[in-house]
Amino acid sequence: MDNAIGITNLTKDFGAIRALDSLNLSVESGEIFGLIGPNGAGKTTALRIISALLLPTSGSVEVFGLDVVKKPAEVRKIISYLPEEAGAYRNLSGWEYLHFMAKFKTDSKDEIQRIVNDAAEISGLGERLKDKAKTYSKGMKRRLLVARALMTKPKLAILDEPGSGLDVLHAYHVREIIKKYVKDYGVTVLLSSHNMLEVEHLCGRVALLNKGKTVAEGKPRELKEKFASANLEEVFAKVVGLA
């Protein structure tokens, strides 16, 4: 398996705040990799740098061999990014939103239609897709956006807290969809979550982030064994020295 993401000594400062501190990480192609950690650990910052939204202060990030600083346009072609806090265009319907997004992927009308149909299925919004996005609930918006991120079957999907704002049932549905897209279409997924239980069910490998540094990395089962813990939450508490 080749390398989907390679992060070397990544540091990011916002003024006096060091959000990432010499982070090293590698994600293999075809896996679901989870970045976990408490609020403010630097997960969003890391994902934004990988998505070529922010520039690193130092260090390097490669996505399928493409440097995100030197080739941001190339990177954008193969990734799809779901921000942590995101909305849809208020005055566009769900359909229009999906069409708008699909048109960046291809010019072919048939393919756009196929992509949008896939998204409709992922979102499970059905007839409500005809309504303007401003009439959607928070959860409905999130499902629309998750669908948007996966519908193009990108090489790499970067999902920042994909399950946030979803009820148990929809969160489960989204996890199943993510697994399916990885298995059937070879999508690589890098996601973040502060919900460590959710991640345990979904991710092949995880990295525990604290204060901008990786404090542990590996398969959830191995980490639990290594730290003699019942779940990842306990692992985390032990690693950062709380327990």
Place this chain on the structure above:
Amino acid sequence: MLKGFGNILVKELKELIRDPKILLGMIIVPLIMFPVLGAVMNFSMQSAQEQAQKATILVMNNDRGSYSQVFIATLNSSMRVFISNYTDPQDVVNQDELSKYNTTQLIEIPPDFSANMTQHMSGNENITALVKIYSVFSSAGVFEGIGSSMIDVFIGGFNRQLAPNIVYEEKSSIIKGQIKEGVDPGQLSALMISQAIAMPITIMILLTYSMQIAATSVAMEKEEKTLETLLTLPVDRFSILMGKLSGSIVVAGVAAIAYMIGFNYYMGSFTSTFQAGTSLDLVSLGLVPSLFGYLFLGISLFVALLSALAMAVILSAFAEDVRSAQSLVSYIYPFLFIPSFILMYVDINALPLAVKVALYAIPYSHPIIASRAVTMGDYWTAVWGIVYVSIFTLVIMYVASRLFATEKVLTAKLKFRGLRKRGKKAVQDLE
């Protein structure tokens, strides 16, 4: 090159046109604005008339008789009178006599004036005495016609004292140094009012609207948290910027047309009284810009529009939501309103040097200056304006595209907040 531009433009238009805030602005604002404008105009019309009481006038007396002396003496009691040594009005114009005496009005008393007066006074009432009035028409502002209407008032008073209808006037206009016989400057200026006011107003509205719209479209992306997604799409950032600018231009253009329709209704009530029975043809008088003129005017307006939009985009990139973006942008409005209102009523060349320089420095005055200049056939003023505003626009556009190309467009607001926090912290440290 601009891949994805069309897609973004269509989305922008849908978003903007369906936004109730923007539609509201297109209908509510004109309803308030036009009555206010009418009041302002009436007020300044009055004050201008008062000013004209002390008007200066140049008299060219070709009459040897005594009645012309009486006429001039009476004139002297209500206006400042200068006597010209020339005998042909065209000479006066050619020698620039009028500007030497700082006036725009010339009265020619023909050689038969006293003879006709005498005839009339001795009972031959069919014979009347003629004076010819020549008024410079410079397309400078709304009050063009006031000088000549003061003369109307004077002659009316003169006749009341001597005999009804004894003196009658024949009005001509001096346009671009040419005497146009029989063209009444009062009627002409009534016609030009719509142009003198309509142009600055339309430009003002077009610019403020499109700035408002551009600011909204950027800030809406932030407020609704759609910007982050947009910036990770495989589309050139410059296309995103251009899509936003173009969407704003289109919607603002529609708004401007709507305004012009409303404005024409409003102006109709002013001008219809003058226009009845008038057969003035502005085109044949050379008072409508040529094709070239329109071209320059269009370019001038376009570059000013671009600079205003790019400015709005930059400012709104620092705002967290639509409301604060709009208030940030409104800081630019004085730079739009002040030149428009000044230029509506005054000719730029009549202003003190410092004010003139200030007006020329503001890019948004240039379309208005250009609209005057091209009407009077002065293309160079328009061209220099275009060159200046283009350079200004390029700089602003460059800044805007840099802003969009980097992470700043996303983090600017946080920095803003960070600054405030830092400020607070400094205050706390002091305490």
